[in-house]
Amino acid sequence: MLTVATLAAVAFVTWAIAGGGQGGGATPVAQVEAWAGALTHTAPEPEPEPDAEPTTAEAGFDLTALSTTDPASPWVVVNKQHPLTPSDWAPDDLVAVDGVQVRAAVATDLEAMLEAAAADGVEIxxxxxxxxxxxxxxxxxxxxxxxxxxxxxRYSARPGFSEHQTGLALDVDSASNPSCDLQTCFAQTAEGRWVAEHGHEFGFLVRYTPENTETTGYAPEGWHLRWVGRDLAGWMHAEGRTSLEDVFGVPGGSTYLEQ
Ligand SMILES: [Zn+2]
Known part of the structure; x- marks a missing residue:
């Protein structure tokens, strides 16, 4: 929205940058911005919509920064075409959150997420x-x-093909509607809606959604959360990308790799 005050400020700044009133001498940019701010403070720009905020993609998000095949990597892709290698791999930094074991980095974000949900009155x-x-x-x-x-x-990975083996994934239940635990209707519970809306803020994806069933090879599981870190999860949310397969351009689907 351009207001009269804003237009006046733009004209003033243009004049100032051109050296107006200073005999051609340079005016520090910071000073010019401060003047513009003073002129426009009575007519602030509206708050940008959350989706309109600059994304990491615009800052040049590097999708090659971490490995997608090393089971220790936060970005590892595990699906029916990509088993863990070696198949008996195990993390060495597991810690328990509410009695559930996840890797240390996941635990930090998980605790923050549970706290934020509780503050919204949602008990995950x-x-x-x-x-x-x-x-x-x-x-x-x-x-x-x-x-x-x-x-x-459709719902349960063969051994060696499960994200749970990475220590980066967990399943969550609904305190408000336990009859939907591990059921498709979990996605419609208060807890299911909250994780779908806010999980990315804490580095989590709802890994299997109605949109990505063909790509991931799994029926929707609103309760299965995969941690990839806040940067990637935030970028995917901003870009509307729902699957790691799509993001990293690796095969998935419902057919198991022949071994
Ligand atoms: Zn799961």
Whole structure:
């Protein structure tokens, strides 16, 4: 919005930069900006919309800065085409948050996120974080036994192919509606809506969404959060990108890599 005051300020600044009134001598830019500020303070520009704020993309976000194949990297891509290598890899810096194991860097952001949600009256309950190869094998076998192979293929990774093994992912429950825990309706709970809206502020993605099912190879899981760090998560949110596969240009999908 251009106001009369703003236009006057622009004209004044243009005059000042051109050396107006100073016999051609230079006017410090800081001084000119201070004058402009003084002239416009009665007619401030409206607050920019959050989406209109400068993004890291505009600052030249470097998508090659970290490895996407090293299981220790915050940006590692693990999917049905990309198992952990080696398959029995385990993190060495696990810590517990509310009884759930995640890597140290994740824990810091997770604690901050839980606190921020609580301040909004939303109680997110961490349920399940790091799983070893053997732990994932057991979890997968349990799902398969309970719901059958086809269901397990859509919701539960084969051992060696789970993000949970990286220590960078966790599942969360809803305090307000426990009947939606690990259910599609979690996304509509207060907790599910909060993590979808604010998770990126703390470095987390809702990894499997209705938009990226084909790309990720998983049905939507509003409860499965993957930590990638605040820079990448914030950039993806600002750019409207929902999958790591899309961002890094690596294959995913529902077919497992032949081993
Ligand atoms: Zn999960």
């Amino acid at each position: 309950l961490p349920r399940d974080g790091y799983r070893s190869y053997a732990g994932q094998a057991a979890a997968r076998a349990a799902v398969e036994q309970r719901r059958g192979f086809e269901h397990a293929e």
